[in-house]
Amino acid sequence: MxxxxxxxxxxxxxxxxxxxxxxxxxxxxxxxxxxxxxxxxxxxxxxxxxxxxxxxxxxxxxxxxxxxxxxxxxxxxxxFPMYETIHTSIVKQTIVLFISEILSNIIQEEEQNEILYNYIETSLIWLDTHSSTANFHLLFLLNLSRFLGFYPDTSNEESFGFSLLEGSFTNKSYDKSVITGDNFLLFKRLLGINFDAIDIISFNKKERQKVLQVIIRYFELHLEGFKKPKSLDVLESVFS
Structure with a gap:
């Protein structure tokens, strides 16, 4: 052994x-x-x-x-390393519970994936060492999709919709998987940024919930067997 x-x-x-x-x-x-x-x-x-x-x-x-x-x-x-703030912050603890549930659900492979490992570890250390974390889980999930193979294709950005099924910008607004209007504009603001730019995004409570619903739907369409996290309600109540 x-x-x-x-x-x-x-x-x-x-x-x-x-x-x-x-x-x-x-x-x-x-x-x-x-x-x-x-x-x-x-x-x-x-x-x-x-x-x-x-x-x-x-x-x-x-x-x-x-x-x-x-x-x-x-x-x-x-x-190692030991967290300094995650265990003392209700908001951060709630984010961690939510993310751990999602990761448990979607990561199943028993083989080395150092790039994915480093992304998760670096993200958690960032969460622990920063105070503006209300949108952390949104950006974490969206950028996680890059390592899972379905990060949004950001060409054709001048289109007025985004197809959650195809993972790309589109003008086919009649398609049920296409988001337009407010949901589209809110989702688009997260694309292409990293955690250090998270301060430039300000979502209110309702906007944050809308974006999270879009991202959860995006994951459901691209990951077979993806289950809506049970901790979603707790997360939403902490941010309300």
Whole structure:
């Protein structure tokens, strides 16, 4: 059974029995891995703490990775880097729960994807170290689509609509998957920018909800089996 040292991002953890956790992590070295962390809810003295496995915690792991499809095990873990603000901000915690649910839903491959890993890690560190984060989840999801293969084609920008199905600008306003008017203009403002330019976008509560609905619909059309996140209602209430 190979021992692997890797960076990892916690996607989810589920209680197993009274004392253990089943933890899903996206690792830098080998993609998605599921670990059985035995006794972590009981032991005060063990090397592993339950707090390490909060959604989207960044870890350095030494782990046994099985090749037979059974659950993997963690030998050592440390939180690195440690967040400074995410765990003390209700808004940031809510964003993190929402994003972790989406990532758990859509990332399934058990193979290295360093570019995607770096994007998620860099984004989380940005979220932790900045205060203007109300639109973070919108830009995170839209830019995530680049790594999943369906980022909007930004040619023909002079068109007055955007086809969510085709992922491109269009003038076919009769098509049900085409957004026009306010939704189109709001969505267009997010295209082509990175997090450092997020301050130039100001959405009010209603606009932010509209844009999020458009992005969720976009993901539904491009990812088979994509489920609307349960944490969406919590997110909307925090921003209301």
């Amino acid at each position: 190979p021992v692997v040292a890797t960076k990892a991002i916690v996607f989810s953890s589920i209680k197993y029995g009274d004392t253990s956790l089943i933890v899903k992590c996206f690792t830098e070295q080998e993609g998605l891995k599921t670990y059985m962390v035995r006794g972590v809810l009981k032991s005060k003295k063990g090397k592993l703490k339950a707090a390490y496995f909060q959604p989207l915690t960044l870890l350095q792991l030494t782990a046994n990775h099985n090749t037979r499809g059974t659950l993997n095990s963690i030998k050592e873990a440390r939180v």
